[in-house]
Amino acid sequence: MLDLGVLSERIIATHRIPARAGRYADVPEALNEALREALTQRGITQLYSHQAEMIDLALDGRDVVITTGTASGKSLAFLLPVLQTLLEDPSARAFLLYPTKALARDQLxxxxxxxxxxxxGGGGGRRIEAGVYDGDTPPSERRRIRDKANLVLxxxxxxxxxxxxxxxxxGMSHLLRNVRYVVVDEIHTYRGAFGAHFSNLMRRFLRLCRHYGSRPRFLASSATIANPAGLAAELCHRPFEWVHExxxxxxxxxxxxxxxPKMSDDVLRSVLSELARLTPHLIEQRKKTxxxxxxxxxxxxxxxxxRDRLSRVHGDHNEGHLLGxxxxxxxxxxxxxxxxxxxxxxxLGVVSTNALELGIDIGGLEVVVxxxxPGTRASFWQQLGRAGRRGGEAHAILVLGMTPVxxxxxxxxxxxxxQDAEHAVVDPDNLAVQLAHIRSAAAELPLxxxxxxxxxxxxxxxxxxxxxGELREVRGTWHWTxxxxxxxxxxxxxxxxxxxKIVNRVSxxxxxxxTRPQTYREAHTRAVYLHDGDQYLVEELDLVGHRVVVVPVEQNFYTEPDVRTHIDVIVAQERYEVGLTQAHFGxxxxxxxxxxxxxLQFHNHQNLGYERLHQDLTIKLETEGLWWEIPEFVLQTLGGEPRDALRGVVHALRAVSRMRTMAERSDLLATSFATNNLRDGKTVTAISSVINSFKQAVEDKINLKVTSDLNKIKS
Incomplete structure (x- = not known):
C-alpha cells in the first residue's frame, strides 16, 4: 500500500497495469544436458515461452533480437545457446557487448x-572462462582474458x-579467428550519433572477422521499441528474427x-523541489525507491x-545515509x-540519471519515481520496469513539469x-562518422x-x-601512414x-x-561542482592542462550555467513547403x-545573483540542421504575448524531434535564430532543430510528422 499522505493531492490520474500470468515451455531438447542439469539445480524445470523460442532460433543458427519486458529473463535466453557452443567447442569464443561498464560487471x-x-554438476564449468575487459580492468587480467577467456564481456x-x-x-587474433557469437545487450541504446558509430564499429569488427575466417552470429536484446529487428539489422548488418511475445x-x-501545485506567479512548483519532498517521504515509509x-x-x-530533509526525521534523527x-x-x-x-x-533509495535505467540487478524495488x-515511451516503460522485479505490487509516480510534453x-x-513505442533511428552512412571509422579501419588492415x-x-x-598524407596507395591497396x-x-x-580531471586541492x-562540454557547463571558474551531495568550489580551470582544481565548501546555493547558442547557415541543401512557410535542410x-x-539557493531555487565569466567557453560544431522560417505576421502575434511564446515553440520542436527519432538529448539541439531568406536575402527569424551526426533522422522522421505533432503539443 502506498501512502502519500497530504501529497496525494498532487495525483491527477491513476492508471493500473494488471498482473500477467506466466506462459511456459519445455526446455528445448537441443540444449546441452549439462545446461539442463544446471537449470534443474536452480529449480528451473521449464522456461518462459519467449526464452525457449529464442534458444530454438539461436541453436538453429539464426540472428535473433528479443524485446520482452524488464526482468523477463532475456539474459538467460541469449546466454544458454552461447554457453552450449562454448561447452561443445573448446576453441569457440564469444563477445558480450554492453553499453555500460556497470551492466557488464553485473552480468559477469x-x-x-x-x-x-x-x-x-560435472558439466564442464571449468571450460567457461569469462572476464570483463574494460577501462577498469588491470593489465594482468587483460592478458588472462586475451589468452584464456572464451567469454569476453x-x-x-x-x-x-x-x-x-x-x-x-x-590472444586477440585467436579471439577473432574463433568468435562464434556476438551478444549485443540493450540494443535500443544504440541510436542517434552513438548508433551511427556503433554500426560503423560493427563494420570494422566484421571486416576483421572475415580477415581471420570467422562469421559470428548475433544475439541481441532490446527494450520495447517499434522496430527492433530493423534497428538490429542497421547496427549489425544482418537480417534478424524477432522474439517479442x-x-x-x-x-x-x-x-x-x-x-x-502552482506558485504565486502561476508557475508550477519545480520538478526538483517536488522530488526533494517526495523522496524523503518514501524513505520514511520504508519503500525501496x-x-x-x-x-x-x-x-x-x-x-x-x-538528505537535508532526512537529517531531521522526527526531530533530530538523521536518516540521510539511507539515500544514495x-x-x-x-x-x-x-x-x-x-x-x-x-x-x-x-x-532504501537511490536518485539516479538514466544510468540505472538498464538491466542492472539492484534488488527488489517497490516504487519508481x-x-x-524521460523523452521517449521506450525509456518511460524501461524505467517503470525497475520496480516489481521480485514480484509483489509496485508503484510508479510520474512527476510532470512545465515542458510541453x-x-x-x-x-x-x-x-x-x-500508444506504441517509437522507432529508433540511426544513420550509419553519415559521412563524418564513416570517415572516423575508415581511418581506424585503415590502421587495422590496408583498405x-x-x-x-x-x-x-x-x-x-x-x-x-x-x-x-594519412594513406599511401600500394598496388590497389591503401596503407595507413x-x-x-x-x-x-x-x-x-x-x-x-x-x-x-577534477582534482580536490585539499586531498x-x-x-x-x-568531457570538454561537461566541463564548460559544470566546472567553469567559480562553479559549484556537486559530487554525491558534497559541494566543491571550482578555483581554477586549466584549459591547456585539462585540469580543474576544486576545494570543498559548504554553502546554501548551487550554480546553473548560462548557455547561449548561435547558428550560422553554411549552405541550404533542400527546401520544403510547409503550410504558410518553408522548411530548409542543410x-x-x-x-x-x-x-x-x-x-540558485537550495530548496527554494531562488536566483541569488548572476555572474559573467571573464572568458566565454565555446564549443564549435559544424553539423546538419532543419529549420523553419517564421512568417512576419506570426512574429507580430507572438510579440504581443506576455511570455516568450517563440521559446515555447522551440521547446515543443525539440521534444517532438526527440520522440520521432528516439534521439538522445545531446543529439538534438533546438533554438531560434536570425538568418537570410534564400529567396530575397532579407533577414528572417527561424526555429531550428540541429542534428548532431545523423541526417536520415531528419529526412525520414521529423519532416513527415513534426508539423502534425506540434499541433498536438501545447507550448
Whole structure:
C-alpha cells in the first residue's frame, strides 16, 4: 500500500497495469544436458515461452533480437545457446557487448554463478572462462582474458579503442579467428550519433572477422521499441528474427500522474523541489525507491535536498545515509558500492540519471519515481520496469513539469500509456562518422576496393586521406601512414574526446573526469561542482592542462550555467513547403557558449545573483540542421504575448524531434535564430532543430510528422 499522505493531492490520474500470468515451455531438447542439469539445480524445470523460442532460433543458427519486458529473463535466453557452443567447442569464443561498464560487471556475476553450477554438476564449468575487459580492468587480467577467456564481456568503447586496434597481438587474433557469437545487450541504446558509430564499429569488427575466417552470429536484446529487428539489422548488418511475445509473469503495477501545485506567479512548483519532498517521504515509509532525473546536476540537487530533509526525521534523527546517488562521473568503486548497498539493503533509495535505467540487478524495488517524461515511451516503460522485479505490487509516480510534453500528458495521460513505442533511428552512412571509422579501419588492415561494399562513401574519402598524407596507395591497396592511433581521435558517444580531471586541492584526489562540454557547463571558474551531495568550489580551470582544481565548501546555493547558442547557415541543401512557410535542410555552424552562471539557493531555487565569466567557453560544431522560417505576421502575434511564446515553440520542436527519432538529448539541439531568406536575402527569424551526426533522422522522421505533432503539443 502506498501512502502519500497530504501529497496525494498532487495525483491527477491513476492508471493500473494488471498482473500477467506466466506462459511456459519445455526446455528445448537441443540444449546441452549439462545446461539442463544446471537449470534443474536452480529449480528451473521449464522456461518462459519467449526464452525457449529464442534458444530454438539461436541453436538453429539464426540472428535473433528479443524485446520482452524488464526482468523477463532475456539474459538467460541469449546466454544458454552461447554457453552450449562454448561447452561443445573448446576453441569457440564469444563477445558480450554492453553499453555500460556497470551492466557488464553485473552480468559477469550471473555468468560466474552459472559456471560454478555447471562445474558442481560435472558439466564442464571449468571450460567457461569469462572476464570483463574494460577501462577498469588491470593489465594482468587483460592478458588472462586475451589468452584464456572464451567469454569476453566488454563495451563498444573498448572494442573501438583497445580490442580492434590490437587485433594482431597474441590472444586477440585467436579471439577473432574463433568468435562464434556476438551478444549485443540493450540494443535500443544504440541510436542517434552513438548508433551511427556503433554500426560503423560493427563494420570494422566484421571486416576483421572475415580477415581471420570467422562469421559470428548475433544475439541481441532490446527494450520495447517499434522496430527492433530493423534497428538490429542497421547496427549489425544482418537480417534478424524477432522474439517479442513475453511469457514472464508480472505483478500489479499502479502508475500515478503527479502535477505540482502552482506558485504565486502561476508557475508550477519545480520538478526538483517536488522530488526533494517526495523522496524523503518514501524513505520514511520504508519503500525501496528509485528516483530518475534527467541530468547529473538534477541528481545531485535532489540528493542534497532530500538528505537535508532526512537529517531531521522526527526531530533530530538523521536518516540521510539511507539515500544514495548514482550517475555517470562516479568512480567504479563508488558505483559498485551503491549497487551493493541497494542489493544488501543498506540503502532504501537511490536518485539516479538514466544510468540505472538498464538491466542492472539492484534488488527488489517497490516504487519508481520519474522526474518528468524521460523523452521517449521506450525509456518511460524501461524505467517503470525497475520496480516489481521480485514480484509483489509496485508503484510508479510520474512527476510532470512545465515542458510541453509533460503538460500534454497532464491533459491526456492516455496519450502516454495507450500508444506504441517509437522507432529508433540511426544513420550509419553519415559521412563524418564513416570517415572516423575508415581511418581506424585503415590502421587495422590496408583498405582495398572491396571495402567499398562496407563503406558507401569510401571512394569519396580515399583521395582526401591520400592528399592529407594519412594513406599511401600500394598496388590497389591503401596503407595507413597517419598517426599511431586514429581510433583514439574520436568518441563513440559524443563529438569531443577531450577529458578534464577534477582534482580536490585539499586531498589531492581526482574526483572524476569530464568531457570538454561537461566541463564548460559544470566546472567553469567559480562553479559549484556537486559530487554525491558534497559541494566543491571550482578555483581554477586549466584549459591547456585539462585540469580543474576544486576545494570543498559548504554553502546554501548551487550554480546553473548560462548557455547561449548561435547558428550560422553554411549552405541550404533542400527546401520544403510547409503550410504558410518553408522548411530548409542543410549544413550549419553551431557555437554553444557558456557566458556566465546563476546562483540558485537550495530548496527554494531562488536566483541569488548572476555572474559573467571573464572568458566565454565555446564549443564549435559544424553539423546538419532543419529549420523553419517564421512568417512576419506570426512574429507580430507572438510579440504581443506576455511570455516568450517563440521559446515555447522551440521547446515543443525539440521534444517532438526527440520522440520521432528516439534521439538522445545531446543529439538534438533546438533554438531560434536570425538568418537570410534564400529567396530575397532579407533577414528572417527561424526555429531550428540541429542534428548532431545523423541526417536520415531528419529526412525520414521529423519532416513527415513534426508539423502534425506540434499541433498536438501545447507550448
Amino acid at each position: 556475476r550471473s555468468i560466474i554463478q552459472l559456471a560454478e553450477e555447471l562445474r558442481a 566488454t563495451n563498444p568503447d573498448m572494442l573501438n579503442a583497445a580490442l580492434l586496434p590490437a587485433h594482431g597481438r597474441q 513475453d511469457g514472464s509473469p508480472a505483478a500489479d503495477k499502479t502508475l500515478h500522474f503527479w502535477l505540482p 528509485i528516483v530518475f532525473t534527467k541530468s547529473r546536476k538534477a541528481t545531485e540537487v535532489v540528493v542534497k535536498e532530500a 546517488a548514482y550517475r555517470g562521473g562516479y568512480t567504479p568503486a563508488e558505483r559498485r558500492r551503491v549497487e551493493r548497498d541497494l542489493i544488501e539493503g543498506r540503502l 520519474q522526474g518528468g517524461f 509533460d503538460q500534454y500528458i497532464a491533459m491526456d495521460p492516455s496519450w502516454l500509456v495507450d 582495398t576496393i572491396d571495402d567499398a561494399a562496407v563503406w558507401p562513401d569510401l571512394a569519396e574519402v580515399l583521395p582526401v586521406l591520400v592528399e592529407a 597517419g598517426g599511431a592511433f586514429p581510433a583514439g581521435d574520436f568518441s563513440l558517444r559524443n563529438n569531443d574526446g577531450d577529458r578534464f 589531492g584526489q581526482t574526483l572524476t573526469e569530464m 549544413d550549419v555552424r553551431v557555437d554553444e557558449s557558456v557566458v556566465g552562471y546563476k546562483m
